[in-house]
Amino acid sequence: xxxxxFLRGTLLLTGASFLSKFLGxxxxxxxxxxxxxxxTALYSYxxxxxxxxxxxxxxxxxxxxxxFVAKYNTLNDYYTSMRMLKIGSLLMLITGFFAFLIMYFGAxxxxxxxxxxxxxxxxxEEVKSVIQxxxxxxxxxxxxxxxxxxxxxxxxxxxxxxxxxxEQIIRIMFLLVSVFVVLEIVGGTNATAIGFAAFSAFVGGxxxxxxxxxxxxxxxxxxxxxxxxxxxxxxxxxxxxxxxxFRYSGPFVLVGIAIPMYQLIDQFTFGHxxxxxxxxxxxxxxxxxxxxxxxxxxxxxxxxxxxxxxALIPEITSAFNSNKMQKLNAQxxxxxxxxxxxxxPAVFGLILxxxxxxxGLFGMKNLDITGEVFAxxxxxxxxxxxxxxxxxxxxxxxxxxxxxxxxxxxILTKILLNSIFIQIFAAKGAIIVTLISxxxxxxxxxxxxxxxxxxxxxxxxxxSLLMLIxxxxxxxxLLVVKYVFGLFLDVHENRIHAVLxxxxxxxxxxxxxxxxxxxxxxFERITGRRIAILDRLIRR
Numbered sequence: 048x049x050x051x052x053f054l055r056g057t058l059l060l061t062g063a064s065f066l067s068k069f070l071g072x073x074x075x076x077x078x079x080x081x082x083x084x085x086x087t088a089l090y091s092y093x094x095x096x097x098x099x100x101x102x103x104x105x106x107x108x109x110x111x112x113x114x115f116v117a118k119y120n121t122l123n124d125y126y127t128s129m130r131m132l133k134i135g136s137l138l139m140l141i142t143g144f145f146a147f148l149i150m151y152f153g154a155x156x157x158x159x160x161x162x163x164x165x166x167x168x169x170x171x172e173e174v175k176s177v178i179q180x181x182x183x184x185x186x187x188x189x190x191x192x193x194x195x196x197x198x199x200x201x202x203x204x205x206x207x208x209x210x211x212x213x214e215q216i217i218r219i220m221f222l223l224v225s226v227f228v229v230l231e232i233v234g235g236t237n238a239t240a241i242g243f244a245a246f247s248a249f250v251g252g253x254x255x256x257x258x259x260x261x262x263x264x265x266x267x268x269x270x271x272x273x274x275x276x277x278x279x280x281x282x283x284x285x286x287x288x289x290x291x292x293f294r295y296s297g298p299f300v301l302v303g304i305a306i307p308m309y310q311l312i313d314q315f316t317f318g319h320x321x322x323x324x325x326x327x328x329x330x331x332x333x334x335x336x337x338x339x340x341x342x343x344x345x346x347x348x349x350x351x352x353x354x355x356x357x358a359l360i361p362e363i364t365s366a367f368n369s370n371k372m373q374k375l376n377a378q379x380x381x382x383x384x385x386x387x388x389x390x391x392p393a394v395f396g397l398i399l400x401x402x403x404x405x406x407g408l409f410g411m412k413n414l415d416i417t418g419e420v421f422a423x424x425x426x427x428x429x430x431x432x433x434x435x436x437x438x439x440x441x442x443x444x445x446x447x448x449x450x451x452x453x454x455x456x457x458i459l460t461k462i463l464l465n466s467i468f469i470q471i472f473a474a475k476g477a478i479i480v481t482l483i484s485x486x487x488x489x490x491x492x493x494x495x496x497x498x499x500x501x502x503x504x505x506x507x508x509x510x511s512l513l514m515l516i517x518x519x520x521x522x523x524x525l526l527v528v529k530y531v532f533g534l535f536l537d538v539h540e541n542r543i544h545a546v547l548x549x550x551x552x553x554x555x556x557x558x559x560x561x562x563x564x565x566x567x568x569x570f571e572r573i574t575g576r577r578i579a580i581l582d583r584l585i586r587r
Contacts, residue, residue, distance in 0.1 A: 077223060078223060101184075108293075143185050143190060168328070218254075226241075302435060313477050387510075440492075453489075
């Protein structure tokens, strides 16, 4: 494949991945408005364990298969690549089915860890039912992911890109339509509607399989021809193939389960601790506000920033392997600066506009609880983004095993402190502990990067100080905007007013920050190039 085709394929996959994640964020708005905070909390109680079990069932194998296939295709050993597809698919069918059995028959246990029998709001039986509904997706999703990895290893990004988007569209359509039918047409219960919403993961998986099967049928003859034309076919023992595969897959799974693990600990401790302090009646509302709706909003800047930063990881790996230390230091600096530049102002913006953003998107009911919880959760965006990027940087400099140490330190801190902080500080206690835990993990990763390659953070600190100054100016502008428009907009009672304040605030704050970044050439120093669209807008 030519370099231009490869670049086009990479951009296609990146764009499809972002679109898929963006759709996954946006659907929560109509969904939450239909089922309320209690309904979205119930959905979270099923989806978080599902995400963990899916990550464990796949153990990073799909991405590892991509790397494996690319390696053996380079050696013109298409026979071994095809064998790995068959072995990997069988492995994922087995692990996926076992994960399904664990989740389906362990639903009672997971539900009891999540809720007390006498807790108000969502019941144990409802949690169990929704967990069982989402578990069916585990049967098909892991093996489907292997097929995507195989296509990517063949430098064919189209099948993965199209299947990702179709899977998300079909899942969201089924989710929203089924919830609407159950609640508005049939007159069913919230729990029944959430059960169908959870089952949408299985429906989306089927849709993705149909797309991949279509591509497989079109391309299999070319793959068969490549194998037939291969001069030598060496049959590597299955044991050796699996050893190589798992050597590749280990680092991928650790980063993939990091954020869901923090959410899972909250799920298993939050309700019990809130009940113990006498706040069990608002536990589901508060949990939903930061673990689903709030999390989806906070993850938007994280997705954008980490997407841009992770694009540098192959170059970081190449520079390290070539021992080009000056280039390596420059690229790591760039990756970290991108995170700070995009996420820092987003965090302050979300804090200052927490009530109008949350109320405008998800409704004004219980805003005194949800708005405050969302504001406290916003800073988590920064630590989540830095943990993700620093973990991949460690992988690029061959220190990926250290991620296990930093993640374990963060998770252990979360386990030890979570219940105590919740009982002392209520809902925001869980968020405070997440901040402490992820901050510890990030510091450990940053320390290991410095130790591994003698990395100097001086340039990062200097530019971060400049970003902090620009963010401070943006904050002043937002405070003025809030004061002026707050004189005639009631953002706590009127939803339209909340939406107006959100739009005005985001536009004003974002415009000021972008202008400062452009005028000071901070953009150029971080990215290494001018931003053409800003040139056209600002120079008019």
